[in-house]
Amino acid sequence: MILEVKDLQLDFGGVRAVDGLGFSVGESEIVSVIGPNGAGKTSAFNCASGFYKPTAGSIRLAGEQVAGLRPSAIAARGLARTFQNLRLFGDLSVLDNVRAGTHLWLRQSALDALLHTPRYRRSERESSDEAHKWLDFVGLRGDRAGLARHLPYGEQRRVEIARALARRPKLLLLDEPAAGLNRGEKTELLALIRRIRDLGVAIALIEHDMSLVMEVSERVIVLNFGKEIADGTPEDVRRDPAVIEAYLGRDAADAEIHAARTELAGEGAQHA
Numbered sequence: 339m340i341l342e343v344k345d346l347q348l349d350f351g352g353v354r355a356v357d358g359l360g361f362s363v364g365e366s367e368i369v370s371v372i373g374p375n376g377a378g379k380t381s382a383f384n385c386a387s388g389f390y391k392p393t394a395g396s397i398r399l400a401g402e403q404v405a406g407l408r409p410s411a412i413a414a415r416g417l418a419r420t421f422q423n424l425r426l427f428g429d430l431s432v433l434d435n436v437r438a439g440t441h442l443w444l445r446q447s448a449l450d451a452l453l454h455t456p457r458y459r460r461s462e463r464e465s466s467d468e469a470h471k472w473l474d475f476v477g478l479r480g481d482r483a484g485l486a487r488h489l490p491y492g493e494q495r496r497v498e499i500a501r502a503l504a505r506r507p508k509l510l511l512l513d514e515p516a517a518g519l520n521r522g523e524k525t526e527l528l529a530l531i532r533r534i535r536d537l538g539v540a541i542a543l544i545e546h547d548m549s550l551v552m553e554v555s556e557r558v559i560v561l562n563f564g565k566e567i568a569d570g571t572p573e574d575v576r577r578d579p580a581v582i583e584a585y586l587g588r589d590a591a592d593a594e595i596h597a598a599r600t601e602l603a604g605e606g607a608q609h610a
């Protein structure tokens with residue numbers, strides 16, 4: 339397992355956002371984390387990536403305990419993420435935004451930078467080459483010298499993914515990557531997620547677009563009130579009464595279960 343979360347708890351004053359949560363993500367696996375609004379999905383991601391310090395629990399990244407470490411320390415151990423609301427440096431160029439991701443592993447000393455030594459110039463070139471490589475990978479064809487904030491929204495999202503990949507992660511967390519994308523862009527995103535996985539990077543995504551979730555995920559984890567209520571293949575989860583109830587409420591869940599039973603009874607009668 340690349341990520342193993344156990345007994346995770348996060349309290350905000352009186353609100354228990356995450357309540358004894360456990361889940362795992364395997365190497366090169368595509369896992370979606372879904373659940374109604376306020377279920378604790380982003381809170382769990384924020385704990386895993388170090389943006390929130392959990393109240394209790396264990397988070398192991400590639401076997402190493404990372405709960406409570408700073409975001410940069412967790413990033414250095416192989417976790418990269420994107421955000422629900424884009425967090426690009428709007429006043430930097432597209433290229434420099436992605437180059438920022440390479441600084442996690444680029445070896446540069448302050449003295450080299452100050453004196454512009456050949457070693458510094460070499461590493462700057464390496465950083466640019468790597469950034470171009472990831473911008474190619476995410477399919478960003480336009481001007482890379484222009485400001486990031488001048489790009490259309492869908493392309494800014496791709497730059498954010500390119501920056502995360504430039505960190506050379508083992509696990510990539512995507513928080514609502516399809517939000518605000520049009521149909522064509524969603525199809526491209528789906529293919530991009532698969533290509534990232536094919537590089538050997540595990541992916542966990544929070545997503546509200548159910549058709550994307552059902553198509554791209556190998557496994558779906560469902561949260562409600564800070565707890566895991568289901569974990570299985572998209573097909574299993576779609577039929578799970580607890581999941582239907584969490585999304586639609588008890589009456590609708592009863593109606594669905596009743597409909598399913600009637601359908602099954604009908605099939606039984608036909609076969610009799």
Ligand SMILES: Nc1ncnc2c1ncn2[C@@H]1O[C@H](COP(=O)(O)OP(=O)(O)OP(=O)(O)O)[C@@H](O)[C@H]1O
Nearest residue numbers: 350353354355373374375376377378379380381382
């Ligand atoms: N900074 C915060 N301060 C106080 N309460 C918070 C904070 N962040 C989240 N919460 C609360 O924690 C709970 C879980 O929120 P969280 O944003 O993790 O849910 P979510 O599943 O990601 O929801 P959504 O799908 O709407 O993004 C909610 O009750 C929310 O109001």
